[in-house]
Amino acid sequence: MLRYKQLIPIEVLGSRVLTVVRYAGGLGILLMATIKCIFAGLVSKKVRIDRKEISAQMIRVGLKSLGIVCLVQGFIGMILALQMAPSLANYGQEGQIAAIIGIAGFRMMGPIITAVVLSGFAGASIAAEIGTMVVAEEIEAMNAMALNPIRFLVVPRVIATTIMMLLLTPIADMMIALGGYFVSWAELGPQVYAKYWATLHDNLEYRDFYTGLIQATVFGVLISLIACYEGLRVRGGAEGVGKATTMTVVNSIVAIILAACVFTVIFYMFKL
Amino acid sequence: MAHTNKNSAEPVVRVVNLVKRFGDYTVLRGVNLEVYPGEMLVIMGGSGCGKSTLLRNMIGTFVPEEGYVEILGENLSNADDHQLDDIRKRFGILFQSGALFNSMTVGENVALPLREHTDLDPDTIDIMVKIKLEQVGLREAEDLMPAEISGGMKKRAGLARAAALDPEILFYDEPSAGLDPVTSAEIDFLMIDLAKKLGVASVVVTHEMDSAFRIADRMVMLDAGVVLMSGRKEEFEAIRDGEPTGDHTKDLIRQFLRGDSQGPITQRRQNSGYEEDLLNVASGGW
Numbered sequence: 001m002l003r004y005k006q007l008i009p010i011e012v013l014g015s016r017v018l019t020v021v022r023y024a025g026g027l028g029i030l031l032m033a034t035i036k037c038i039f040a041g042l043v044s045k046k047v048r049i050d051r052k053e054i055s056a057q058m059i060r061v062g063l064k065s066l067g068i069v070c071l072v073q074g075f076i077g078m079i080l081a082l083q084m085a086p087s088l089a090n091y092g093q094e095g096q097i098a099a100i101i102g103i104a105g106f107r108m109m110g111p112i113i114t115a116v117v118l119s120g121f122a123g124a125s126i127a128a129e130i131g132t133m134v135v136a137e138e139i140e141a142m143n144a145m146a147l148n149p150i151r152f153l154v155v156p157r158v159i160a161t162t163i164m165m166l167l168l169t170p171i172a173d174m175m176i177a178l179g180g181y182f183v184s185w186a187e188l189g190p191q192v193y194a195k196y197w198a199t200l201h202d203n204l205e206y207r208d209f210y211t212g213l214i215q216a217t218v219f220g221v222l223i224s225l226i227a228c229y230e231g232l233r234v235r236g237g238a239e240g241v242g243k244a245t246t247m248t249v250v251n252s253i254v255a256i257i258l259a260a261c262v263f264t265v266i267f268y269m270f271k272l
Numbered sequence: 273m274a275h276t277n278k279n280s281a282e283p284v285v286r287v288v289n290l291v292k293r294f295g296d297y298t299v300l301r302g303v304n305l306e307v308y309p310g311e312m313l314v315i316m317g318g319s320g321c322g323k324s325t326l327l328r329n330m331i332g333t334f335v336p337e338e339g340y341v342e343i344l345g346e347n348l349s350n351a352d353d354h355q356l357d358d359i360r361k362r363f364g365i366l367f368q369s370g371a372l373f374n375s376m377t378v379g380e381n382v383a384l385p386l387r388e389h390t391d392l393d394p395d396t397i398d399i400m401v402k403i404k405l406e407q408v409g410l411r412e413a414e415d416l417m418p419a420e421i422s423g424g425m426k427k428r429a430g431l432a433r434a435a436a437l438d439p440e441i442l443f444y445d446e447p448s449a450g451l452d453p454v455t456s457a458e459i460d461f462l463m464i465d466l467a468k469k470l471g472v473a474s475v476v477v478t479h480e481m482d483s484a485f486r487i488a489d490r491m492v493m494l495d496a497g498v499v500l501m502s503g504r505k506e507e508f509e510a511i512r513d514g515e516p517t518g519d520h521t522k523d524l525i526r527q528f529l530r531g532d533s534q535g536p537i538t539q540r541r542q543n544s545g546y547e548e549d550l551l552n553v554a555s556g557g558w
Contacts, residue, residue: 048388133374141371144331145385145433146357 023251030150030229031221034158037151053156061122061157061224062164066171069117073172076109077101077179085188094188097180098196099203105176106208108215111165112260114172115219118165119252123227126157127248130231131241139232149232158224165220169212207272215263222255281309282345284441284473285330289339292325299325301497302339307441312467312474314484317494318528318537323477326494327445330475331365332356344440361389363441364434368449370426372418378429379405379414385436404432407469408462424455428462435466441473442466448480460486481529485509493525501525 007015041049080101088094130153133139142149177200184193230244230251266272285307292300299322307313317323328334330341332348340349346359372381379401386397405411408428413421421429427447434442447463448456460483467474478484484491491508493500500521501508511522512529520536527535 137367137369137371138373141367144365146360
């Protein structure tokens with residue numbers, strides 16, 4: 001057997017690429033199984049999707065993270081306004097702060113920052129919960145009792161996280177705008193805050209809002225899917241659970257940024 | 273309670289030439305065994321001998337590399353997911369830890385298979401849950417969470433859940449593990465009682481000898497992935513209580529059954545590859 005350091009760099013690169021491909025493949029298989037299960041639940045009465053469990057997960061994923069999402073997004077709005085003010089003032093354009101905050105917030109910062117908060121808040125806890133169930137033989141018991149863990153665990157969490165991403169994102173967008181308004185009122189003067197809401201309204205288009213929501217949907221699916229995947233493949237007790245929670249946050253953030261980049265390119269190409 | 277009659281009944285579980293590998297490591301090397309209706313078969317063996325792997329092959333968690341497992345006449349290797357689920361509804365399993373769902377109460381745990389796999393109305397399910405919990409002496413714990421009950425109670429609750437759908441076979445993975453002797457004996461008698469009342473066949477994987485001799489009709493001794501001996505409890509008792517014979521296999525079984533610190537098992541451990549290990553370290557290999 002070769003030692004790791006004896007491998008030549010191309011082999012290391014190859015093995016890394018293989019790991020990523022395998023991971024993406026695993027996620028893809030889980031996604032397909034989840035979609036299949038959701039469709040079966042919609043079509044057949046035999047496949048029950050537990051609505052109570054979905055609402056319980058929505059409370060856990062969304063409602064409990066509402067406060068932190070509002071707080072973080074409010075601060076993002078404040079930071080954006082304060083960072084842009086001096087540069088824009090040089091050109092006498094500080095009145096445009098609201099327009100930039102609106103577009104940046106609604107199109108990108110709202111969904112991305114909400115997704116990052118949710119990956120730490122909800123993703124990690126989903127991975128830890130499912131990972132602990134694996135360690136406690138609960139998943140094996142589920143399979144042995146002819147209960148499909150995907151229907152039972154993955155489907156409600158994916159649906160709940162996606163819905164909550166969709167509901168939290170508009171709130172996050174508003175909090176960014178409010179944060180910007182707050183520092184404009186407190187620090188930047190009437191040339192900024194007097195026409196803040198009017199400027200925001202004039203410069204925002206519907207597409208700024210719905211492109212943000214499209215991204216929020218995909219981010220919600222990514223976070224919950226990665227969390228469930230990491231949880232389900234936990235091996236080796238408490239250490240495995242710890243690793244799964246860490247990897248959920250790391251991989252979710254990478255996936256979110258990657259997806260945002262892909263979306264930006266697509267929206268740019270199609271002038272959305 | 274021996275209902276065993278090999279000539280008159282078809283086996284409910286049939287394991288044929290089962291080979292299971294993990295990578296290069298072969299855990300099961302051609303295991304054959306049969307379980308008949310109503311009997312209690314105990315599978316014994318030391319840690320790492322492959323008995324848990326065998327159990328997981330029998331319940332369809334693992335897919336064997338060679339050979340096959342037949343449950344109630346159905347070959348698990350040929351079954352698709354849907355068929356496998358149909359077979360799984362006909363047997364119950366008690367896991368080592370009880371494997372109760374921690375987010376549900378004891379009652380909800382027992383109700384789950386009934387809720388998911390039957391069309392019974394909630395009131396009937398509620399009554400059945402009470403009956404099942406009463407059978408294992410746990411009716412008062414219906415509304416408690418698994419974290420609030422003891423290890424022995426968890427096993428009882430796990431047993432009530434495993435028996436919820438009136439299965440034809442019950443599998444037990446180390447039912448006495450982690451329990452004090454009295455609780456362990458209580459679980460044993462509960463298993464015997466359930467087997468009698470429900471008329472189920474039971475397959476028990478254990479290395480607790482007191483428990484094994486208390487419950488078994490028939491026993492199978494597994495070692496290094498092969499069946500060393502299979503026979504009635506009395507045959508094993510004769511080996512346990514007899515003198516060493518010089519027959520390596522029988523002496524190995526005798527040492528295991530008696531829990532002696534000296535014997536063929538100990539010798540094998542001491543002889544296995546110590547020098548090679550040292551030489552391997554010296555030459556810098558893995």
